[in-house]
Amino acid sequence: MTMDTPGADFENSPHITRTLAPPITDLNGAWGVVERFRNRIRMAVRGRDEVIEIVICALLADGHVLLEDYPGSGKTTLAKALGDCLIDDKPDDIIVTFRRIQFTPDLLPSDVTGTTIFDPNTHKFFFRSGPVFAHIVLADEINRTSPKVQSAMLEAMAEKQVTVDNRTRKLDELFFVIATQNPLDLAGTFPLPSAQLDRFLFKIKMTHVARDAELEILASAQARKHNAGSDLPRVTRTEVCDARRVIETQVHVAPQVRECLVDVAQNTRKDPRVLQGASTRSLVLAMPALQARALMNKRNYVSGEDIAALSTLIFGHRLEVAPGVDSVESVLRDCMREPLERLSRMAMQR
Amino acid sequence: MSVEKQSRTSIVVSTIVRAAAMCLGALALGWGVTLTEGLGASVLGAIAGVIIGEVAARSRLKTGAIVGGALAVFALCWLTSKFATSFELLPSLLGPSGALTMAVLFRFGALIFTGTLLLRALAHRKQNLVVLELAALSAAVVAVFATHRDGVLVRPLWLSDWAWSVGLEPVQVLLAVGVGSVTMLALLLIVQNRGSRALSALVALVALGLLAIMTVNAVGLPAPTAENDLGLLTPPGEPPRQMPPGDGGANGGNGEDAGESDGGRGEDSGDQEGGAADAGEGDGGGADGGLEGGADGGGMEAGLDGGDGGSSSTDGGEDGGGSSADDGGDGGSASETDGESDAGSSGFEAGFEDVPVTPSSASSDGGGEGGGPPPPRPPSEDLENERQQQQQQRSAPMAVVLLDDDYNPPSQAFYLRQVALSHFNGTRLVPATRPEADRDIPQGYPTEPTFTAERPPTLGRTVVHHTVALITEHNNPFGIEGMYRLEPTRNPNPSRFTRAYRVDSLAQTIEYRRLFGRRVGHPQWTAELRQYYLQGPTDPRYRALADSIVNRIPVARRNDPFSRAVAIKLWLDDNLIYTTRARHASAADPTADMLWGNKRGYCVHFAHAAVFLWRSVGVPSRIGTGYHVDAQNRGSSSTVIVRSGDGHAWPEVYVEGVGWVVVDIAAKRNEDPPGQPQDEDERDRLGQMAREQPPDPQEPPRRQQQPQRNRAQEMARAAAAAFPWLLLLGLLALYGVKLWRRIVPSFAKGPALARVAYRAALDVLAEAGVVREYGETREAFSRRVEAEIPSLAVLGHEAERVKLSGPAPGEPDAAKLREALSGVRREVAATKKLWRRLLGLAHPTSFLDVD
Known part of the structure; x- marks a missing residue:
């Protein structure tokens, strides 16, 4: 078990915005949050703009992300950069900004959630919180640990709470998990059951970085080592929570858009190539994601484009396709075509 | 392409329709040329050609390989048929008639098979080559009725004989055949191509068919060359034979109606023995x-x-x-x-x-x-x-x-x-x-x-x-x-x-x-x-x-x-x-x-x-x-x-x-x-x-002998006369719609402006041949054309915002929209070829592609 503890106390950072920034009440404020995330993370992670967008989107949509990529492709860097963006403006509680859990086969649930420990000085038991008590948790190689540990993550991710010794402790409202898994090297792994996969809003398949981006990474490696971009403004935990609320209430979802989303899900259930169609929960989870993406594209409404862009990410890991079907993506594209066409045509109707 | 989406049944159904159509075409072409065996081989060849063509086109074979393979099969079969008749081996084994039959089987089967296979495979690989398939079919139908040209109603004889024997007008039968062919082609088109574009093609097809029929009606059937060669004077079953015109024409110099009775006489004399009318005309x-x-x-x-x-x-x-x-x-x-x-x-x-x-x-x-x-x-x-x-x-x-x-x-x-x-x-x-x-x-x-x-x-x-x-x-x-x-x-x-x-x-x-x-x-x-x-x-x-x-x-x-x-x-x-x-x-x-x-x-x-x-x-x-x-x-x-x-x-x-x-x-x-x-x-x-016509158009007939029939005919005639005008009217209406959609953004107000401006921009693009694909979102379309038409995104965005951003979308910025619209027009003019734009401008239903 390893635990990465952030070295510095962010409270004392000169970039603290808690007192300076006005509270976020409208979409412009939310947009400012997005911009600050973007700028900072892009400085730290090069050539991954799309993934950065998706991760920010998931953060604002209150969902968790499963990254699937080869080793050394910047997963951890991304997660750390995200944690680095965040200022914990509630320093009084036990929850910290960022924790990383490296999952191994011998990990125990208490290593994740924390445990009660006897303090010989006070002759009392006290709760020693585990790494899930953080705003942002990087669950590295989550498929390497036993299902017992995986299921410990389950409650945390779904309910934002942890029960240790029959006592339930709340996690923070912001709680955001970035899990990674290696698509290769599957020996001795415990593939995530579909129930657990369903807890992740997005499953992102990262691809190799493009050549130019790779060159830039090499060129800027030195600069980034010295905390490049650390002077850029950061985002407080409250701002993120406010932005979530603003997005949920102020980005409009037209009924036609909801119809389109439902029709896509219905189509996946009807498609003979699909054994298990999209769940209703996935639709519920999809709504804030669509809204967040709309905001990130400077829109105050959800459009078909959001559905087109996010469907694969949302439904891709939830569909179970029949043997012999090579790609879920093509199935989803077919399922989306007709509802999207209807939605597009709607714009030209009176 | 929607190939992935096509279900198995629709593939099977369309293949069956195509195979049936090709069979008919093969029959029509082979009818007068070959024997029963040849016809059977043609039909089998057509079916096999359609199926194998479809399969080959769906496989990973290169188009060139398919064409080459088909030609190779054809050459092989042709050589086999040559071999069957040119060398002694087969005739000595099968007997001369057996060898001939085999040659016919191979020749026609291979011909039709190769033709249909190539047509099908090419049409599947290249959507536009469907037209070849359709053209081949139409040509086959036309070939059958080519003898019918010049208003010779009685040809093809097998059809007119049959029609008369059951008391039908051959003209109507011919028209019915024409309508059937058009319907068949339309069906094929629909099978081939879904959506509004197929629909507009269908409309065009129907209009063309009507135009053709109307031309016949308005111009009238060409004056028949045969005067009493109508099958009436000959025993049933034995059709009048054709003779070279001029054979009997020499004696057509009979005063009052020489002109009318000229050529036809010749045909008669050959047939209705007695040369009755024929010689009589000269001497009468x-x-x-x-x-x-x-x-x-x-x-x-x-x-x-x-x-x-x-x-x-x-x-x-x-x-x-x-x-x-x-x-x-x-x-x-x-x-x-x-x-x-x-x-x-x-x-x-x-x-x-x-x-x-x-x-x-x-x-x-x-x-x-x-x-x-x-x-x-x-x-x-x-x-x-x-x-x-x-x-x-x-x-x-x-x-x-x-x-x-x-x-x-x-x-x-x-x-x-x-x-x-x-x-x-x-x-x-x-x-x-x-x-x-x-x-x-x-x-x-x-x-x-x-x-x-x-x-x-x-x-x-x-x-x-x-x-x-x-x-x-x-x-x-x-x-x-x-x-x-x-x-x-x-x-x-x-x-x-x-x-x-x-x-x-x-x-x-x-x-x-x-x-x-x-x-x-x-x-x-x-x-x-x-x-x-x-x-x-x-x-x-x-x-x-x-x-x-x-x-x-x-x-x-x-x-x-x-x-x-x-x-x-x-x-x-x-x-x-x-x-x-x-x-x-x-x-x-x-x-x-x-x-x-x-x-x-x-x-x-x-x-x-x-x-x-x-x-x-x-x-x-x-x-x-x-x-x-x-x-x-x-x-x-x-x-x-x-x-x-x-x-x-x-x-x-x-x-x-x-x-x-x-x-x-x-x-x-x-x-x-x-x-x-x-x-x-x-x-x-x-x-x-x-009685088909009132005996005297000037006077009302003394007795209404066939009132309904006459009225129906009058109406058909009037409809035929009105048809070109209706067609013209329809065309003008279509252009009117185009024009309206073009100018309406300049005075539209409020949220509707966003829609009509975007629509006008899409019209301009459609005329240049740029259309949104099925299932493509508006943003994706805007992105696709962004390199050439950057102004479209603004319009698309506004149109969608007005629709989707809730009950109070807010007024769109009219000036910005109009600026973007003229921007689109400028950009299309700058990036698309002039002839393409003019063609689109002349296309009356280009706006049907916009949706």
């Missing part, structure tokens, strides 16, 4: 003047005597006229066999005999129907031949008479008079040479409403309006006896009838018995003219025989000229024997040869005998020629079909106050076999055809 004119052909100046050919009609007329006479005539006739009959063979009255021209010979040969039925060739005919060289030929066509229809008024002739037969023979030229009667004689006979066809020079008296006559539609050309018009007015009328069906005219006749209604006691001859006749109608042969035996007959009737009636005429008629009825095999040509005076010879003859002989006998006892008389149709044949219909066998000659007496009255000879003994009953179906069908 001459016959008029020279009358070499005997009695047929008017195109009338002596036919059989109408036994039925004739006899019933006598009955009428007997019943009312009193026993005297009857008795006299009976008595006379016994004694009057004495006629010795006479001193040959001088030069009977051979022509006299020539003419009768023809009908005689044709007739095998004694009843109302006798044989007679089509009217205008020359002396023929090969009589025996002709006889046989005409036997086949003695019942060929010559004309259709439509009665507008119900008329029942007292003689129970319609006498359709064409020409009167009154001038005695020393041997026989020929048409009048004096201008004042026979002025009731019309001179030629009317070009405008024409009255005859002399109108029959109205006493004992009633007006009968009727229309005559000629199936074969006649030199003179004919109609029910007593014609006084003729009027040209529109030809109801130029492909079937040569001409049509309306006739008003004062037809006889007075019964024969009421004619007794009347004087004969017209009181205003000059003595010269009266003498003209009494001119007969100098042979004293006529007078002697007539006197002996007259002497047998009671004294009181002996001076009544009509009683004399009837007495002589009855004597002739009793004593003469009807046969069409009678030959008197060898005799110098054929009439005398018959009368005092074997007493066998037919109508021309009888008529001459009657007239000569009447004239010898002072009864002015003449011979009428034309057609004699038994009233029974009419049945309850108003259609009277005149057949070639109805040709007839009959004697007529001029009764004062009544005019020329037909007193026909009906021999009681008939040696000819009875005739066939008339085919009622044929009669009704011909009648229908003759």
Whole structure:
């Protein structure tokens, strides 16, 4: 078990915005949050703009992300950069900004959630919180640990709470998990059951970085080592929570858009190539994601484009396709075509 | 492409439709070329080609490989078929016919297989090449009906024969086939291509089809080259054969309608043996003047005597006229066999005999129907031949008479008079040479409403309006006896009838018995003219025989000229024997040869005998020629079909106050076999055809014979005439829509502006061929064209925002939208080729691609 503890106390950072920034009440404020995330993370992670967008989107949509990529492709860097963006403006509680859990086969649930420990000085038991008590948790190689540990993550991710010794402790409202898994090297792994996969809003398949981006990474490696971009403004935990609320209430979802989303899900259930169609929960989870993406594209409404862009990410890991079907993506594209066409045509109707 | 989305069933269904279409196409192409085996091979080849083509196109094979493979298979099969017929090996193994069959199988199977395979594979790989497939199919259909061009309705023969045999119009069948083909093509298009673009193509297809049909309607079918080559004169099943035009055209120089009757004659002569209409046309004119052909100046050919009609007329006479005539006739009959063979009255021209010979040969039925060739005919060289030929066509229809008024002739037969023979030229009667004689006979066809020079008296006559539609050309018009007015009328069906005219006749209604006691001859006749109608042969035996007959009737009636005429008629009825095999040509005076010879003859002989006998006892008389149709044949219909066998000659007496009255000879003994009953179906069908148009467009028809049919036709005609205008109107409407969509952004307001501006931009793009794909989101489309048309994104964004951003979307920025719209126009103009934009501008339904 390893635990990465952030070295510095962010409270004392000169970039603290808690007192300076006005509270976020409208979409412009939310947009400012997005911009600050973007700028900072892009400085730290090069050539991954799309993934950065998706991760920010998931953060604002209150969902968790499963990254699937080869080793050394910047997963951890991304997660750390995200944690680095965040200022914990509630320093009084036990929850910290960022924790990383490296999952191994011998990990125990208490290593994740924390445990009660006897303090010989006070002759009392006290709760020693585990790494899930953080705003942002990087669950590295989550498929390497036993299902017992995986299921410990389950409650945390779904309910934002942890029960240790029959006592339930709340996690923070912001709680955001970035899990990674290696698509290769599957020996001795415990593939995530579909129930657990369903807890992740997005499953992102990262691809190799493009050549130019790779060159830039090499060129800027030195600069980034010295905390490049650390002077850029950061985002407080409250701002993120406010932005979530603003997005949920102020980005409009037209009924036609909801119809389109439902029709896509219905189509996946009807498609003979699909054994298990999209769940209703996935639709519920999809709504804030669509809204967040709309905001990130400077829109105050959800459009078909959001559905087109996010469907694969949302439904891709939830569909179970029949043997012999090579790609879920093509199935989803077919399922989306007709509802999207209807939605597009709607714009030209009176 | 939607290939992934196509379900298995839709693939199977479309393949089946295509295979069926290709089978039909292969059949159509192979029909006239190959044997049953070849057809079977074609069908199998077509099915296999479609299926394998589909499979190959869906496989990962390269297009070039598919084409090459197909050609290789084709070459192999072709070589095999060559091998089968060029070398001895296979014939020696399979036998010559087996080898030939195999060659055919391979050749046609391979040809069709390769063709369909290539078409299918290419069409699948390249969407636009579907057009090749469709073109091949259409070409196959067209090839079948290519023979139908130039308005030759009867081709293809197998189709028209079948159509006629079940009572359909071949034109309608052809149209139905066309409609079927169009539907098939449309189906294929739909199968091929879904969505609104296929729909617009379909609309275009329908419009094109209608346009084609309308062109036929408006322009009319091309004038048929064949005039009476309609399958009507030939025995069913044997279609008219085509002959090189000009074959018979040489003799088309007949005055009045040479132009019309020209080429078609040639075809006829080949087929309807007898060359009836053919040669006759050339000579007919001459016959008029020279009358070499005997009695047929008017195109009338002596036919059989109408036994039925004739006899019933006598009955009428007997019943009312009193026993005297009857008795006299009976008595006379016994004694009057004495006629010795006479001193040959001088030069009977051979022509006299020539003419009768023809009908005689044709007739095998004694009843109302006798044989007679089509009217205008020359002396023929090969009589025996002709006889046989005409036997086949003695019942060929010559004309259709439509009665507008119900008329029942007292003689129970319609006498359709064409020409009167009154001038005695020393041997026989020929048409009048004096201008004042026979002025009731019309001179030629009317070009405008024409009255005859002399109108029959109205006493004992009633007006009968009727229309005559000629199936074969006649030199003179004919109609029910007593014609006084003729009027040209529109030809109801130029492909079937040569001409049509309306006739008003004062037809006889007075019964024969009421004619007794009347004087004969017209009181205003000059003595010269009266003498003209009494001119007969100098042979004293006529007078002697007539006197002996007259002497047998009671004294009181002996001076009544009509009683004399009837007495002589009855004597002739009793004593003469009807046969069409009678030959008197060898005799110098054929009439005398018959009368005092074997007493066998037919109508021309009888008529001459009657007239000569009447004239010898002072009864002015003449011979009428034309057609004699038994009233029974009419049945309850108003259609009277005149057949070639109805040709007839009959004697007529001029009764004062009544005019020329037909007193026909009906021999009681008939040696000819009875005739066939008339085919009622044929009669009704011909009648229908003759009525297809109102006989006179100027006047409302006296009777609404087929009101619905006419109205339906009128409506169809009007629709056809209106169609191009409707098409034009539709086109203008489409352009109007385009124009509206183009200009409406300049004055639209509020949230609608976002939509119409975006729509106008999409219209501009669609005209340049840039359209959003199915299922593509608007943003994705904007991104796709962003490189060339960056301004579109603004418009698309605004249009979508107005729709999706809730109940109060907020006013779009009008200036920005209009700026973006003109930006789109600028950018399209800058990046798209001019010809492409102009093409799009001209495309009336380009906006259908925008959705």
